[in-house]
Amino acid sequence: MNRSQRLKLGIFRVVVLLLMGAFFLMPIGAMLEFSTRGNEVTSPRTLDAWVRIAQTPGLVKGIYTSLELAVITSLGMLALLLPTMVWVRLRLPRISRIVEFICLLPLTVPAIALVVGLKPLYIWVNINITPSVLALAFAYLVLVLPYSYRALDAGLAAIDLKTLSEAARSLGAGWGTVMLRIIIPNMPSAILNASLLSVALVLGEYTVANLLNFQNLQVEIAYVGLTDANTSTAVAVGALLLAFVLLMVLALVGGRLQQQHYVPGQRA
Amino acid sequence: MIAAGNPAVDNAARPLTGGRRFSLSWLGAAPFFAYVGLFLLLPTAIIVIGSFRTLDGSVTLSNFSGIAKPFMARAFTNSLGVSVVSAVGGAVLGAILAYAVVTGNPDGLLRRSIMSASGVLAQFGGVALAFAFIATIGTTGFVYVFLKSHGLDIYGNTVWFYDPPGITLIYLYFQIPLMVLVFLPALDGIRPQWREATESLGGSTWHYWRYVAGPLLAPAFLGCTLLLFANAFSAYATLSALLTNGSNYVPLQIQALLTGETQQSQPGLAQALAVTMVMIVVVVMSLYTMLQRRTSKWLR
Secondary structure, three states: OOHHHHHHHHHHHHHHHHHHHHHHHHHHHHHHHHHOOOOOOOOOOOOHHHHHHHHOHHHHHHHHHHHHHHHHHHHHHHHHHHHHHHHHHHOOHHHHHHHHHHHHHHHOOOHHHHHHHHHHHHHHHHHHOOOOHHHHHHHHHHHHHHHHHHHHHHHHHHOOHHHHHHHHHHOOOOHHHHHHHHHHHHOHHHHHHHHHHHHHHHHOOOHHHHHOOOOOHHHHHHHHHHHOHHHHHHHHHHHHHHHHHHHHHHHHHHHHHHOOOOOOOOOO | OOHHHOHHHHHHHOOOOOOOOOOOHHHHHHHHHHHHHHHHHHHHHHHHHHHOEOOOOOEOOHHHHHHHOHHHHHHHHHHHHHHHHHHHHHHHHHHHHHHHHHOOOOOOHHHHHHHHHHHHHHOOOHHHHHHHHHHHHOOOOHHHHHHHHOOOOOOOOOOHHHOHHHHHHHHHHHHHHHHHHHHHHHHHOOOHHHHHHHHHOOOOHHHHHHHHHHHHHHHHHHHHHHHHHHHHHHOOHHHHHHOOOOOOOHHHHHHHHHHOOHHHHOOHHHHHHHHHHHHHHHHHHHHHHHHHHHHHHHHO
């Protein structure tokens, strides 16, 4: 590339990044501005709306509910998916395609369509198992399948699963020990990745909760927004900034953990 | 060599599981299949079967003819229109942004922060997104009020914020970052040597894009556009937070059927709408997968 081309490219990059930066930062800035407005046009900036988050029982409850659901879903996802994926790789490789297909299936069944089929199922669950909002975790586990599957699959592909598990088994380890002390410690970043993706999805989930008449964080935000838009906007921008911090942490920690992968033939 | 193909030797090596067709190995995968069977395959079966049934349980196609009603057709036109325009717009703008990122330092802070930010924003659908744009270009929004006070009224006579153009603009907020995430790997596969080769053969920038990079990137670009379409078409939360129940979009029609009284009169209609949505997404995603496979041939 010659000098004038390089200059043109430089100008192009600056212009694109500035315009895109403006488009993506403006709504976030506007939300911060909106959430600090007073009641009157002329009244000074105030943090009242942010203070009201803690004073709105529905929101506080919604935050707790969504956090609980996020933890349950992540743990449930790991407990269901990781042993299955390990088992399929070691013992049933011929069904790995079927497992992959099923795990990616939720990508082609939109949540708004799936919820139509979940509705009768949840009427049964609410009567016979539990009426609690935490029952949503059953559906959320399905929604996070594609993302968790991809993250865990990448992690499992990066370690020599067969050698590791056979070595452990030949030394007398049971399958539980293999999972907990051999496989999980060897793929921390993939597990962290899958968990955080699940947490992010659950914290932002609205479709299933709203249409099954459960109150999670997003449903509460929408509900509070009907009467007090400032407080809703404050929660929304707070959640978004929190997600940014979480993912930045993931990017930093993930980069560090990545180097600890077990690579055959490579010494630490 | 002889031992490898001999079943007796294989069995000897694995005495517990054996080489038989039905073995204990299947038990290890049983919990997974039981779970997805109950919470993924059963609901899917419910909507598929339900869409072909009448109130008294006989088989019918009348649920699908309900889709042909004018207001339903209108819902599909709106949903498809917003999805197509936001997919194409998001793909073009996202590709431009991805190119601006790729031409920078591959290990630089800029690239890493844009990728992380795209990861967050691509997931940022939902209720919060609706509030974000109400605060920005809603009728009391910061940017709208600012522009208006400087003599530029972006709405003029009609507030198009709640119409398809407004929804499309809002959708771009998660479509562009998604495009950056999925298209960047393809751009990364483009080697600088190809450009140098074009130039050494006397080709201009236009020749390079028209005959080298363009054709190579086209399948990836098209595939990503399809993915964006499916993404927008499946979105519900933003619409629900922004518009009233029963507005002219497919997801909101489903919402109205699920929450309203009409459910009793025609229970199969919601299922028929859901099945139609699924079929559209399945077709689009299959095309996406095909194009993706084609791209991965030269990507490595």
